[in-house]
Amino acid sequence: xxxxxxxxxxxxxxxxxxxxxxxxxxxxxxxxxxxxxxxxxxxxxxxxxxxxxxxxxxxxxxxxxxxxxxxxxxxxxxxxxxxxxxxxxxxxxxxxxxxxxxxxxxxxxxxxxxxxxxxxxxxxxxxxxxxxxxxxxxxxxxxxxxxxxxxxxxxxxxxxxxxxxxxxxxxxxxxxxxxxxxxxxxxxxxxxxxxxxxxxxxxxxxxxxxxxxxxxxxxxxxxxxxxxxxxxxxx
Amino acid sequence: xxxxxxxxxxxxxxxxxxxxxxxxxxxxxxxxxxxxxxxxxxxxxxxxxxxxxxxxxxxxxxxxxxxxxxxxxxxxxxxxxxxxxxxxxxxxxxxxxxxxxxxxxxxxxxxxxxxxxxxxxxxxxxxxxxxxxxxxxxxxxxxxxxxxxxxxxxxxxxxxxxxxxxxxxxxxxxxxxxxxxxxxxxxxxxxxxxxxxxxxxxxxxxxxxxxxxxxxxxxxxxxxxxxxxxxxxxxxxxxxxxxxxxxxxxxxxxxxxxxxxxxxxxxxxxxxxxxxxxxxxxxxxxxxxxxxxxxxxxxxxxxxxxxxxxxxxxxxxxxxxxxxxxxxxxxxxxxxxxxxxxxxxxxxxxxxxxxxxxxxxxxxxxxxxxxxxxxxxxxxxxxxxxxxxxxxxxxxxxxxxxxxxxxxxxxxxxxxxxxxxxxxxxxxxxxxxxxxxxxxxxxxxxxxxxxxxxxxxxxxxxxxxxxxxxxxxxxxxxxxxxxxxxxxxxxxxxxxxxxxxxxxxxxxxxxxxxxxxxxxxxxxxxxxxxxxxxxxxxxxxxxxxxxxxxxxxxxxxxxxxxxxxxxxxxxxxxxxxxxxxxx
Numbered sequence: 062x063x064x065x066x067x068x069x070x071x072x073x074x075x076x077x078x079x080x081x082x083x084x085x086x087x088x089x090x091x092x093x094x095x096x097x098x099x100x101x102x103x104x105x106x107x108x109x110x111x112x113x114x115x116x117x118x119x120x121x122x123x124x125x126x127x128x129x130x131x132x133x134x135x136x137x138x139x140x141x142x143x144x145x146x147x148x149x150x151x152x153x154x155x156x157x158x159x160x161x162x163x164x165x166x167x168x169x170x171x172x173x174x175x176x177x178x179x180x181x182x183x184x185x186x187x188x189x190x191x192x193x194x195x196x197x198x199x200x201x202x203x204x205x206x207x208x209x210x211x212x213x214x215x216x217x218x219x220x221x222x223x224x225x226x227x228x229x230x231x232x233x234x235x236x237x238x239x240x241x242x243x244x245x246x247x248x249x250x251x252x253x254x255x256x257x258x259x260x261x262x263x264x265x266x267x268x269x270x271x272x273x274x275x276x277x278x279x280x281x282x283x284x285x286x287x288x289x290x291x292x293x294x295x296x
Numbered sequence: 297x298x299x300x301x302x303x304x305x306x307x308x309x310x311x312x313x314x315x316x317x318x319x320x321x322x323x324x325x326x327x328x329x330x331x332x333x334x335x336x337x338x339x340x341x342x343x344x345x346x347x348x349x350x351x352x353x354x355x356x357x358x359x360x361x362x363x364x365x366x367x368x369x370x371x372x373x374x375x376x377x378x379x380x381x382x383x384x385x386x387x388x389x390x391x392x393x394x395x396x397x398x399x400x401x402x403x404x405x406x407x408x409x410x411x412x413x414x415x416x417x418x419x420x421x422x423x424x425x426x427x428x429x430x431x432x433x434x435x436x437x438x439x440x441x442x443x444x445x446x447x448x449x450x451x452x453x454x455x456x457x458x459x460x461x462x463x464x465x466x467x468x469x470x471x472x473x474x475x476x477x478x479x480x481x482x483x484x485x486x487x488x489x490x491x492x493x494x495x496x497x498x499x500x501x502x503x504x505x506x507x508x509x510x511x512x513x514x515x516x517x518x519x520x521x522x523x524x525x526x527x528x529x530x531x532x533x534x535x536x537x538x539x540x541x542x543x544x545x546x547x548x549x550x551x552x553x554x555x556x557x558x559x560x561x562x563x564x565x566x567x568x569x570x571x572x573x574x575x576x577x578x579x580x581x582x583x584x585x586x587x588x589x590x591x592x593x594x595x596x597x598x599x600x601x602x603x604x605x606x607x608x609x610x611x612x613x614x615x616x617x618x619x620x621x622x623x624x625x626x627x628x629x630x631x632x633x634x635x636x637x638x639x640x641x642x643x644x645x646x647x648x649x650x651x652x653x654x655x656x657x658x659x660x661x662x663x664x665x666x667x668x669x670x671x672x673x674x675x676x677x678x679x680x681x682x683x684x685x686x687x688x689x690x691x692x693x694x695x696x697x698x699x700x701x702x703x704x705x706x707x708x709x710x711x712x713x714x715x716x717x718x719x720x721x722x723x724x725x726x727x728x729x730x731x732x733x734x735x736x737x738x739x740x741x742x743x744x745x746x747x748x749x750x751x752x753x754x755x756x757x758x759x760x761x762x763x764x765x766x767x768x769x770x771x772x773x774x775x776x777x778x779x780x781x782x783x784x785x786x787x788x789x790x791x792x793x794x795x796x797x798x799x800x801x802x803x804x805x806x807x808x809x810x811x812x813x814x815x816x817x818x819x820x821x822x823x824x825x826x827x828x829x830x831x832x833x834x835x836x837x838x839x840x841x842x843x844x845x846x847x848x849x850x851x852x853x854x855x856x857x858x859x860x861x862x863x864x865x866x867x868x869x870x871x872x873x874x875x876x877x878x879x
Contacts, residue, residue: 062403065828073832084845088853093832105855114842117834133841145859155839162830163495167412168873187849206860209868221852233406234827241860248861270860277871 066179066234067195069162070227072120074193076183077102077151077225078134080112085134087189090182090226091115091151092236094279096161098153101275102225103241104142107149113137115153118193128189141281146210146274147241150282167235169203169211169271176200180217180240180267182226194223197231201266207249211271212241219243219267228269238269340773341764343519348526348762352780359787367792374799378643381806383633385650388809390630393479395816396677399486404823405674409486410493413873416670420679426667428684429592433746434540435652436473436691437595437739442714442721443469444696448703449711452634452641462700463621466614469696470622471629472646473688475681477653482680483812484661487819489668489676494826498765499665501525501658505814507821521811525658526761528808530777531800532655533754534784538797539719540747541565541789546719547740551733556717558793562786568744569782572751576774588749595742598735599694605729606698610705614697619689648798651805654812662757673823699725718794751781 073093078085091102100115107113114134119125135153142149153159177199184194198217206212213228219242228238244266279285340346359366399405408414418426447465454460487504497503502518509517541561548554603611622629634642668676699710702725710728714721726735755777762777763769788796 062828069828069831071831072834080842080844084847086847087849093834105858114844116841120831129846131843131845134844135839135841147858147860157839158833158835160833162826162832164407164411164826169870170873171406171412187852189846189848191846205867208860208863210860211870212860232403233412235412242855242858271870273870273873276873280871 062231063177063179063195063197066229066231067181068120069165069234070179070181070229070236071118071193071195073161073165074181074183074226075100075115075117076132076186076191077106077137078114078116078186080114080134080136085114085116085132087183087186087222089186089222089224090240092181092225092227093159093161094150094166094236094275095285096159097285098157098159099140099279099282100137100151100153101227101239101278102149102151103239103270104144104147104149105241106225107139107142107151110138113139113151115151116191118191125192127192129191132191141278143274143278145208147270148239148275148278150275150278162234165235166276167230167233167237167272169213169237169273171233171235172200172203172213172230172237174200174202177231178213178215178237179229179231180215180223180226180269181229182223182240184220184223186222188222194220196223198267210274212244212268213238213271214244214266214268216265217267218265223267237272239272239275240267240269242268244268339763339766339769341519341522341762343516344522344526344764345762345773347519347523348530348758349776349780351523351527352530352784356780356783356787359791362791367795370792370796370799374648374795374802375640375643377799377802377806378647379640381802382642382647385647385654385802385806385809386631386633388654388813389476389480389650392483392812392816393476393630395820396479396482396486396681399673399823400677400681404827405672405677407490407494407673407823407826409489409671409673409676410669414493414670416668418667423667423671424679424683425589425592427664427680428687429588433750434536434543434743436688437722437743437746438539438543438719439469439473440692440695440722441699441710441725442718443472444692445699445703445711445714445721446718448700449715452637452639459704462704463617465700466618466693466696467621467625467629468645469692470618470689472649473692474622474685476630476650478681478685480653480657480812481660481664482677483815483819484657485664485668485680486673486676487815487822488661489665490819490822490826492665492765493669495822499662499767500761500765501811503765504822505818507825508814508818522761522764524804524808524811526758528655528657528804529659529754529758529761530781530784531804532652533659533750534781534788535652535655535797535801536750537565537568537747537781537785538789539794540743540750541568541785542719542794543722544568544740544743544747546717547723547736547743550720550723550727551736551740556719558790561789565782565786565789568747569751569779572748572755572782573775573778575748575752576755576771576778587745591742591745591749594738594745598738598742599691601735602698602725602729603694606694607701610701611694611697614700615690615693618693618697622689644798648802650809651802652798654805654808655801657808657812658761659754659757662760663753695722695725702728751778755781 075091077088077091079088089106091100094101115137116132116134135155137151137153140150140152180196196217198215201214201216204212223240226240227236228240230237244264246262444465447468448461449456451461451464454464491497491503491506492499497506500522502513502521505513541564544564545556545561549556554560664680703711710724713724722739723736726732755774758777759769759774760767788800
């Protein structure tokens with residue numbers, strides 16, 4: 062099951078980077094959410110549009126070189142962002158033919174504590190390791206952050222490059238969150254006096270913001286063609 | 297979902313047949329038929345519409361023409377089909393049941409019809425009520441008393457008239473009205489719903505075969521499948537209408553002394569078909585829907601009346617014991633083929649029922665599909681398989697065991713009356729209770745209403761299939777099919793009464809059984825692909841990307857405190873998650 066789901070999502074996961082001359086500066090991860098070239102990522106990775114690119118991975122089960130000296134990048138623009146929820150919607154500029162599975166967008170309502178999840182992203186992209194990585198975990202908790210953002214905490218080690226990658230519900234095969242950072246309880250008490258010693262909390266817990274915030278950005282885009290349902294009611 | 301279907305689905309055209317059809321018509325239709333259809337302002341898929349209508353009309357004309365002497369031909373046809381194909385129907389029903397139960401237990405249970413976030417259109421209670429009303433209708437009234445009594449006095453496995461005969465009589469009745477037919481409806485309903493609402497294909501039987509046939513569903517293989525579904529539905533429903541006409545006739549005979557015979561029954565069919573047609577023409581769909589809800593209430597009242605006025609304690613005891621015996625004997629009974637007895641008892645019963653339910657399955661399946669948007673596969677199978685089965689068991693026990701009680705411990709006489717004239721059985725039972733004029737009148741009214749609503753909605757289903765999946769085809773077509781249903785029922789009654797009706801169901805059910813087996817494979821494949829088999833694709837043919845060098849990050853950007861960790865704690869609700877149909 063873990064294998065099937067990883068295979069389902071890996072072509073949808075792309076590196077996010079910024080172009081500097083003839084080179085790229087790695088920023089994090091992103092993933093396709095719509096066949097018209099839309100991707101989601103974490104808003105804090107994206108300052109402005111200038112030179113933003115994404116790099117798809119080669120889907121293969123063969124052993125891969127750890128690093129590539131060059132990559133084929135595609136320019137993207139920021140279509141919408143919600144900094145309060147730390148999500149950004151990107152759009153691939155060139156007109157590409159993109160296919161998405163019929164069923165891959167989930168909801169956090171259908172995600173319970175203890176659910177099996179996979180976190181995907183380019184965990185070591187900052188270190189020039191261009192392999193897509195997958196980690197399994199369970200949902201540790203569902204909490205709201207200080208500004209009320211719904212977060213899914215999951216028990217997998219955090220590495221910088223995975224920011225912006227998808228958190229996937231294994232049983233349903235749906236993406237349920239956008240990976241945002243390492244969970245640090247100290248974030249809750251920013252004004253703690255320096256002399257007040259907090260218990261050290263070096264966590265191995267990560268968090269993702271609920272996919273609903275990302276989908277809400279997608280809803281704002283005018284002219285998106287969605288598949289219509291045949292359901293029109295009873296005879 | 298590769299290729300053209302995917303493109304159509306993506307462009308949101310799949311629900312709209314006039315556009316969706318073009319590839320089909322360009323590839324396969326005879327140009328003349330198309331011109332004719334346009335001339336008549338019809339919206340049909342010509343190969344399916346004209347072939348089905350041709351087959352059915354030819355049947356009606358030939359039957360009317362050779363009416364005399366056809367009963368023997370029908371009898372031998374039924375006997376031959378049952379003799380050679382009976383085992384296949386028995387096997388198919390079991391395969392379908394096992395497949396449907398596997399969906400309940402397997403990993404596809406959480407797939408939601410209409411996609412993640414799709415909301416059910418009806419409350420669960422309303423959904424249950426609709427499921428039940430869809431499946432059986434007239435048959436319950438026709439066979440509720442008749443079948444247990446018949447098996448009691450002519451048991452194939454026990455000494456007739458004994459305790460064992462009574463027990464097995466109820467068991468056979470439960471077999472014929474229990475999990476097997478509902479598994480069929482669940483299969484067809486789920487397959488239609490999944491491929492229409494999750495995959496965006498037209499709401500038609502051919503769509504189910506997309507995983508096996510691919511684009512060929514738009515060509516002749518799809519046309520054959522839809523034609524088979526149309527013809528099966530037509531004869532399945534006509535069988536019910538024929539039974540209904542016989543029973544209304546028997547009821548009116550009982551009430552006002554109207555003689556029983558083909559002439560009166562033809563007049564009844566004509567009259568009630570005219571009512572159904574009138575309701576179609578006047579667009580009384582909303583009224584029909586209310587009428588069918590009212591009908592369920594009246595039927596429920598009838599059930600309650602017999603339960604309370606009849607041998608209540610005996611019925612309640614029997615309900616528990618019947619279910620227990622059904623469960624205990626399940627494997628044996630559902631695979632029993634008369635192999636060692638060498639008899640042909642099943643032909644008129646089990647094999648007939650299996651054929652009849654199969655021929656009803658496109659009709660009921662389509663209805664169930666349309667009311668089940670937003671349910672998960674697990675909810676769907678649980679709801680369709682178990683709830684109506686339990687209600688049917690209750691119905692059969694109340695009517696069947698009341699009759700058995702009179703026969704075994706009371707004054708008797710019902711079995712003899714049933715053997716003499718099957719359609720009269722319900723009225724013979726009601727006669728034993730007070731207010732029989734009222735209850736018999738209500739029963740006749742319920743059968744008439746079932747007749748009208750079945751004819752009305754069956755003509756819509758046939759119309760949708762023969763219009764290539766258009767959910768709102770022109771009314772003229774529906775009138776055509778409603779009239780044709782009446783004509784087929786009349787022709788069958790004229791040609792041989794009950795045997796002809798049963799032959800029609802078995803004859804069209806048998807070939808459609810092959811379609812159902814294919815449907816199991818196709819649905820399994822479709823669900824499997826949906827759950828994990830598909831992946832993202834990015835074509836590099838159009839755009840190869842800009843070749844850029846890579847380098848390690850020198851200094852990690854400092855992200856600062858992100859806004860999610862700033863501000864006072866609030867708990868705004870999440871943005872609503874919408875289903876595929878609502879976006």
